[in-house]
Amino acid sequence: MAEPERPVPAGDSPLRSLWTYTRGHRRAVLWASACSVLNKVFDLAPPFLIGMAVDVVVRREGSLIGEWFGVHDLMAQLWLLAGLNVVIWGAESVFEYLYQVAWRNLAQTIQHEARLDGYAHVQELELAYFEDRSTGGLLAILNDDINQLERFLDHGANSMLQLGTTVLAVGATFFIVAPDVATLAVLPVPVILWGSFRYQRSLEPRYAAVRERVSELNTALANNLAGITTIKAFTAEAREVERLDGVSRRYVEANAEAIRLSSAFVPMIRMAILVGFGATLVLGGHKVFANELEVGSYSLLVFLTQRLLWPLTRLGETFDQYQRAMASTRRVLGLLRTPAAIVSGPERLPAVRGELHFDGVDFAYGDARERGPMVLTKLELRVPATQTHAVVGSTGSGKSTLVKLLLRLYDPTEGAVRLDGVDLRELALEDLRGSIGLVSQDVYLFSGTIYENIAYGRPGAARAEVLDAARLADVDSFAARLPKGYDTLVGERGQKLSGGQRQRISIARAILRDPALLVLDEATSAVDNETEAAIQRSLAEVSRGRSTLVIAHRLSTVRHAHCIHVLDGGHIVEQGRHEELLALDGIYARLWRVQTGEREAA
Incomplete structure (x- = not known):
């Protein structure tokens, strides 16, 4: 089989390498990303409607919606809000369907191509390559690592995009409505992001170790299944279970180390969130009492603070998926970058005599x-x-x-x-x-x-x-x-x-x-x-x-x-x-x- 036509990038950044490798699917990636962003934009709209509804109840005919749309009848304003609610929820549902279809199809396509490219490239490698490596290790790359990449594209990429959209959209709204409240409300965000990147760097080698333990486990299972007759002939079943127990325990221990680190992430973020949410409640309420902030705007900020900060608790899970996927991406693309020592020559022999x-x-x-x-x-x-x-x-x-x-x-x-x-x-x-x-x-x-x-x-x-x-x-x-x-x-x-x-x-x-x-x-x-x-x-x-x-x-x-x-x-x-x-x-x-x-x- 011929070598894959898709580019196999060199470099240390697995995400950049993955972007280069999927060059033929850029349009699909951009479409899926656009659907994710628009879904999150419409998902953030209901707090604005709630703020407008509170504003109608408090300010009545002089509400903001009355000024914008020229509608001064209170029931007409409420019906208008109800209509906007239907449009917004409908658009959110449509774009949720579209991004799920787009990302899942993209994940399946890239998974298929990566596995096919990997297998095609493995077939091109010289025999010495296989003598130095285990079958189980190669199977772990061609199956488990590629499946890990598919899971990230299916869920993790959308989560990262929507989280970024949330931070930008809510942060911009805060600074427009109440800049002084915004400063304290979003103060935890840099701390959370800094902590996330520090955790990311700490998790990277741990998940690389997990992928290696997976290869060892697959190798042990493949060898034992292939040699089952010999195991039975030498009544070595108990010995092999004990040996597999050791390999599996090393995998569990490698995972446990990564789990201990990633599990500490959410409690740390919750403490940072408490600062931002408390600042919005107290400082925003004080400005309402001083008639410096409308009640509807205050309601909007409270809801948006929750919509901004609480999703950050899932940042640890998202980065967890990301690190697992990048460790797998590094191994898959590393396999594709392995040069073949035996390459085809240029000369053709249409008729072979056999000398x-x-x-x-x-x-x-x-x-x-x-x-x-x-x-x-x-x-x-x-x-x-x-x-x-x-x-x-x-x-x-x-x-x-x-x-x-x-x-x-x-x-x-x-x-x-x-x-x-x-x-x-x-x-x-x-x-x-x-x-x-x-x-x-x-x-x-x-x-x-x-x-x-x-x-x-x-x-x-x-x-x-x-x-x-x-x-x-x-x-x-x-x-x-x-x-x-x-x-x-x-x-x-x-x-x-x-x-x-x-x-x-x-x-x-x-x-x-x-x-x-x-x-x-x-x-x-x-x-x-x-x-x-x-x-x-x-x-x-x-x-x-x-x-x-x-x-x-x-x-x-x-x-x-x-x-x-x-x-x-x-x-x-x-x-x-x-x-x-x-x-x-x-x-x-x-x-x-x-x-x-x-x-x-x-």
Whole structure:
């Protein structure tokens, strides 16, 4: 899958990075924000109506509404207020509906795109990235962290906008109606905001720690569920519950630290609110007694003080949501910023002959800062087009590393791997991997039917082609006996099937691909001798006319290869046909005697 087109910003501010990432949705963000602001504006209007109603009762025909609208009949003034009330409440309800729809749809869209971009980018990363990280940790980012971001966009963003609107609108009204009262009434606001930002900075590292504990917990659960058979076999259920208890407790402790800090926020704000509300009651009342403030205006200020200050008690909850979301945003965008070490080359190969050459290849796992011991050293190996070559050797000799280099899951430390004379680093990955059919010893089947797993090798293949590939791989011998045949579900990772059955499905999948280069990495390691013989006959037919590289531990599977290469110590020490290698009486001959049960000389 191609890299996402949406920008992946760099920088330390997660909110700014999120704004840059959602550049394609700016219009939707502005519309949702406008609806939130207008909803809050109409929500703040009822205290003004209450003040006007009090003004009508106190000043009667000389009320403010009478002066504004030229209506002096008292009942007409009340009916006018009732009509304004209907308009205001109706508008508030409309904009509440609009902002909820806008923010929720935006949250779902961004959640979908972030998860898709994250998964697409993860697929582009080199194999070494996955070897250094846990599956549970990646799942925590792609699921839990993105869901946390969605919850903030669904609720938190609207809360922050409406709180800001409230502070500005009510503060402006106070300074217009009674500037001296306003000074004391809004005095707590800077204190509250200062405290909020201080809490925000204190909460940020704590919520980052919570996200890390979530990753650890997901990793532990994923590992245990994957290894449930081993846990049961070693009666380790109690031990694993105890171990999970420790991981879960660390998550609880990380959350508890954040909770202790965030819970102290609201009581602190209540004390500050008490100052502002008390100032409005006392100083405003004094001005009414001195005939310096109308009763209606006093009523308006009292109600607005409550509308201004009490919502600030939810500021802690809002910042709590914000910090959780920003910690998750930092992790999601951090994943998207991870550079891919293996990138596609520019050169295309429309027609692949299948000539393979490992040209002076050195390779060691790890990066330049922390490289492990050399696995391959000055390796020279040629596979002419349409020939079958085998690589054999003892465990740990580097056989499977050849497959990883060929698929460009890794790049050589030195030297080059060439296909049809072209360095793999110059080839488009789509052309390279599309020309290879891999049958690995570690068979992975997707949750689905037998037919779907075979057809995965070439989407769009005709059913007859899929069934032909299945017959060549001897899948038909067991699929025909199943009640649902090829429509039988294989279960997660193919757990409903035996190892040999999974292996044959994998071979059928590779055969269906019709590759120019067939790679068999211990392809018959999980089958019995009879099945192996049947598969070998099929592979001999399939290999005709195409290049085949066989990585094998069982020497019986490669005795008819055009050339057998013996790998030892990271380089080729012997090569030739089966009979020639036996005549050399070297490593290959010794391995042959061990596998065929012949007595080894003392």
